[in-house]
Amino acid sequence: MSFAQLALQSVEFAHPGMTAPLFTDLTVQFPSGWTGIVGPNGAGKTTLLKVVTGELAVQSGSVHRQGLALYVAQRTDEPPEMFEDFIWAPDATVLKARLRVSEDWPDRWSTLSHGERKRAQIAVALWREPAVLALDEPSNHIDADARRLLLLALTEFTGIGLLVSHDRALLDELCTQCLIIDPPDAVMRPGGVTEAMEQQDSEEKSARHADDIMRRTENRLRDEAQRRRVVAEQKSAASRGSKQIKIPINDHDGRAQRNLAKMSGKDAYAGKMVAQMNQRAGKVATQRSETTLKKRYETGIWVDGASYMPRDFLLRLPAGSLPLGGGRHLNFPDLEIGGTSRIAITGANGLGKSTLINHLLAHLQLPEEKLVSVPQEISAEDSRVLLEAVKRLPNDERGRVMTTISRLGSRPARLLESALPSPGEVRKLLLAIGIVRGPHLIVMDEPTNHMDLPGIMCLEGALVDCPCAMLLVSHDEEFLKKITAIEWHLSRDGTGDTRLEIVA
Structure with a gap:
């Protein structure tokens, strides 16, 4: 690994169409080790990672870096660059074993879970031994076991690491300092995110x-x-x-x-x-x-108009089997979703949780406008289309959506100015659109992925009190414990297939 160096001097950056820059006169130096990048969705965390790694050019100021700088994106749409080289490289054996990356993954990328894709992204990046490594939400999608493997691998990284994450524990365990972003300001504070936020408060x-x-x-x-x-x-x-x-x-x-x-x-x-x-x-x-006081916005959402479905069941599905690829299947018993059900779907990566969700959505007995469905990932193109659709909503409905966005901790004006919303903002948009229409059922696949910390707390509070049925897929046990009452747990049986067990 080459000598690591990373410093920003008087940096200013704004995306096209923005009325105010995300960063103004940003001067900061990053030492070796991990620095957390913390701030609400849309504050420019991903933009900053792309600026420091050279993927985006600044309007003014300068970025001084030495050595290879890599950015690992939030999205897992495409295989990582040099994936094939990594798979067959003799010096990649330890990383492949540590992060459990299989040699056939490049050939079946489209069938991999997002958790498996995320592990592959990070494994390839670490194998390339960058001087600067910028990780955008690395713990998204991965289960508890994979998270432990990831933490060990990242702890051994000796270069300059920049970490954007909603995972408070990961930020506390890895980071020795945090850059708190609140446009147009950014302040470096010592310690993990808990210590940094306590100091800020x-x-x-x-x-x-x-x-x-x-x-x-x-x-x-x-x-x-x-x-x-x-x-x-x-x-x-x-x-x-x-x-x-x-x-x-x-x-x-x-x-x-x-x-x-x-x-x-x-x-x-x-x-x-x-x-x-x-x-x-x-x-x-x-x-x-002359005293600067940050404006604080009201947060916490309520699900206005939500209600329980007047009938007993939203879905009744006889026992069956779903193909998972590679000759594997997901076998499930009779399944029911009642009008007041609060169901958690749990299990390790690759067992077919998202496949099950898609199958259930196709068999619901529910008007489309009474369903809120937030998938695990939304592509960049779908995100653009969604934002444009929101901009075309009637003024009163768009106003209600933007009020909900604000109460989830994001700034509506900044979101409407953007050409491509962040993944966290997209999830808030989908949720907000559904909420203002009064849902009977909310389905969310990894609801806390990409969401910022204030947004997660607001979401948790809203779902606890929401008077409608719920189906949530998540690795966040504490989040599920507060909201759901029934668990559908997926595990691998002795034949390699997945089985679903209902735990009351």
Whole structure:
């Protein structure tokens, strides 16, 4: 591996059509080891990875890197570059065994699960020994066992690693620092994502507390200035009345004259104090204006209009078998989805979970508009088509969709400006479109894949309270435990086939 070096100097970048850049004057240096790249969907995390690896050119500023830089994409549509070379390379044996990559995978890429494809992407990238390795959601799709293998492989990487992930545990286990992106700003913080976010929250709370004190001080000074102005005006009116009174001829000791002079002096002092109060209030206001407070948006969604299906069952499927390729089959017993069912489909990669989902979707007894279906992956072209369709929605419906997007932690304006939404934003779009139509059933294949951390928390809260049936495929046990009541578990039997067991 060649000497690793990576630094950004005054970088600015905006995609075509954007009214504001994603990054402005971004200066940061990345050391050896893993740096987490953290931020909401659409904040520019993937863009930053492509900028640092040279896949995108900046509008201004410079990127200094030395050695081979590789970007491993979120999407798994295409086989990785040099896949065939990797399969037959003598020095790839250990990586193939560690990440369980089979020699026939290049020939049957289209039949591989997305988890298997993800392992292949990362194995090839590590085999090429880059100086800079930028991973975009590497733990998407993979099961718990494969995740342990992945963590071990990434821990042994000695170059400069950049990690975009929704997996909080992975970020904490691997990263020694995190770059927190919140356009147009990006701040480097020490530690994994938990430590970095706690530090950010603490600083924001301190800043808001200081701002609150300054706001109250400014208001108190202005209120006091106003009170003194009223008193001064009252005294000034009294003074003008006094000046109209003739000083007695017999004012031999000059008492009346002195009293009139005192009153005039007090008028001048009162006016001076009002001016000083206003000046102090102005200084506090200036200080407040120079304090940066991040705008925080309301999050958390509700599934408006969702309802349980008035009939008992949305699906009844007799026992059967599905082909999985390579002569293998998925064998299942009688299956039912009731109007109030909350079902989790679990099992290792490659056992046919997505195949089962597609088969179930084809046999549902449900109006299309009452189904929310979010697949495991959405191609780039389908993502473009979806975004254009959303832009053409009637204003009121588009407004409801964008409100839901905002409450899932993404910025609607930035999303509508983009030519290609991020995979996380696409999942939020599909979910939002379905939610505003009041679903009877929500089907999600790996619902937390590509989603940012705030979005996952909002999604979890919404699904827990949603009054409709649910079918979720996920490796996230904690996520499923909070939402579902029945488990359909897939495992391999003694013949190599997959069997489905219903666990109440």
